[in-house]
Amino acid sequence: MELPLPLSIVLIVSGLWSLIVWPPFLRRVFKDPRSRDLHGAATRFLKVHFMLVSTSMILGAATLVIGFRTLAA
Incomplete structure (x- = not known):
């Protein structure tokens, strides 16, 4: 798949954002008294x-992989 460089970068940044932002949120959810x-x-x-x-x-993760694969194409 071929995409312009700026769109590939948007996919990579979006994928990284998801992988960086969500784990701390999940840790807070686990500590929340409403969790148990x-x-x-x-x-x-x-749940x-x-x-x-x-x-x-x-x-x-899928978005990140797609972003890198579009750079390699």
Whole structure:
């Protein structure tokens, strides 16, 4: 796939952004008292946020790979 250099850079920056920003957010979610119930089991709050972060990081990694592959083409 061929893309102009500026678009490839946007993809790379976007992918890096996702991989840098989401892990600290997830750490805060794990520390949040709403993440566990009284018995220590994961709550919906934790499950929803974990899925949100996981999906965003997977898409971020894919975006990063696509950005680098467009540079190599």
